[in-house]
Amino acid sequence: MPDCPKTRRFLLRALLPVLFIGLFTHCSENNDKLQKIREDGVLRVVTRNGATTYYESQGAPAGFEYQLAHAFAEHLGVKLQIIPVVGFDEVFDSLANGNADIAAAGLSITAERQDTLVFGPSYLSVKQFFIYNRDVNAPIKSAKDLIGKQIRVLGNTAHVNLLNELKQTHPELTWAESRDFETIDLLEQLADGQIDATIINSNEFYANRAFYPSFRIGFSAGKPRKLAWAMQATPGNAGLTKAIAEFFKIMTGNGKLPRLIERNFTFNERRTFINTHAFLRLKEERLPNVKGMIEQVAIEFDLDWRLLAAISYQESHWDADARSPTGVRGMMMLTRATAEELNIEDRRDPMQSLRGGARYYKKMLSRLPSSIESPDRSWFALAAYNIGLGHVEDARVITEQLGGNPNLWNDVRENLPLLRQKKWFKPTRYGYARGDEAARYVRNIRDYYSLLTWDELNRYRVPPPRIAADYLPAEFNRGFDAM
Known part of the structure; x- marks a missing residue:
C-alpha cells in the first residue's frame, strides 16, 4: 500500500478512539x-x-x-x-x-x-495422605500396596495428578474419580468398606480423624501442597x-x-486417640440420659451446651455417682469445699452438680484479665477450673518472662509444665502445680467439644450415595457386584 500522509492520518483517526478505549478499559479494570x-x-x-x-x-x-x-x-x-x-x-x-x-x-x-x-x-x-480402614483392610504402606485396591478420589484435584505420577512407575494402578462428592463422602465410603483407600489432605484428615478412629495413614506421597x-x-x-x-x-x-x-486443626500428628472409642460409645449410651439437663443448665448460665457436656465428660464420663480417691465426686467432680462455696447441698445430684460446675467455670471466666480475648479466654478458664486461677497466673508470668504472649493460650500452654520444676515454680506466688495435667485437661475438653460439634454437623447431613457398579472402571465391577 502506498505510504501517503492522507492514508496515515486516516488510520490514526480511526485507531485513536479504539486505543483510547482499550487503554481506559485496561486502567479502570485494574481496580x-x-x-x-x-x-x-x-x-x-x-x-x-x-x-x-x-x-x-x-x-x-x-x-x-x-x-x-x-x-x-x-x-x-x-x-x-x-x-x-x-x-x-x-x-x-x-x-x-x-x-x-x-x-x-x-x-x-x-x-x-x-x-x-x-x-x-x-x-x-498440607501433606497428601493415602489412608485406609484398618478394620477392613490390610496395611497400605506404599504405592505397590495400592495395586488391585479400590481407590476413589475427588476429581479435578491435585490428588488425581499425584495418582497419574505414581502410575508412571506403577502402570497397574487404577482408581475412580468423583466430581460431585466431598471429602466426607469418601470418608463414609471408606468406613463402610465401599472403597479400600483414598487420598486426603493432612488438615482434613486431622479435622475428621476423631470420627474415624480405625482410619490409618498408609503413607504420604508427593510434595506438600500449598x-x-x-x-x-x-x-x-x-x-x-x-x-x-x-x-x-x-x-x-x-x-x-x-x-x-x-x-x-486441633487434632494433630502428636495426638493419640486411644479414648475416642470410649467417648463415642458413651456418647450414645449415657449422653442422651443427661443431655436435657446439660442443655437446661447451659441456658441458665449462657454457655454452649457442648462445652458443658465436654467438661462433664472429662470430669466424670457423665456419671453422677463418680468419685475419686481424693474425695471429689459427682457429674462435675466438685470438692466438698467448692460445693460449700457454691451452695451445693448434694454433689451427687446431677442438676446441682452441673449448676455448681457451670457457676464455678463462669467465676473463673469473669476473674481473668480483660486483655485475654475469646476463644482463648475459655481455655484459660478451663485451666483455672483444673488447677486454680493463681497457678494459671503464675504460668502467664513465666510465659512473659520467656518472651511469649501471656494472653495467648497457645503460648501459656507450652509453659504450664514448668510449674513442676523447682527452678521455675520457686519464685512464683503460688508455687508447684501439675501444669502439664492442666494443659492436657484443656486439650481433652477441646477434643470432646470438637467431637460433639462435628457430630451435629454430620447428624443433619444427607448420607453420601453408595457407588453404583457401572460408575466405576470395569476392573472394579466384580468387587461391587456383591453389594
Missing part, C-alpha cells in the same frame, strides 16, 4: 473488582461444605475458611456472602461465570490451575489480589492466622 465490592458492600466467597471450610453449627456459620473470609470482609469494611457448593468443579464454575469474587475452598496451588486462576498468599502447607485463595486471572482482579496479599500479611504479623489454624 474494578475491588471497587465494585466496596460499592456494593458485599464480598462473595465460594467455598465447599465441610469441616475445614464452611458449615453451620446450631444455626451459626463456622469453619476455618469461613472465619478467614469473614475476617477479610471486615478488613474491607463489607458484608460477607458465602456461596457453598459441592465439589471443585462448582467452585471453579462459580469463579468463571462471575457468581463469586474469590474461592476460599482449601484449594491447592497447581500449575494447571494457574493457567486460568491467580492465587493469593499460601496460608497452609493452599490459597483463588480468583480469575483477569486484569480486573489486580486490586483485589493486592488487598488479599495485604490482609494475609497483617493476619500473619499479628499472630491471628496461626491462632486460627491452631483452633481449627
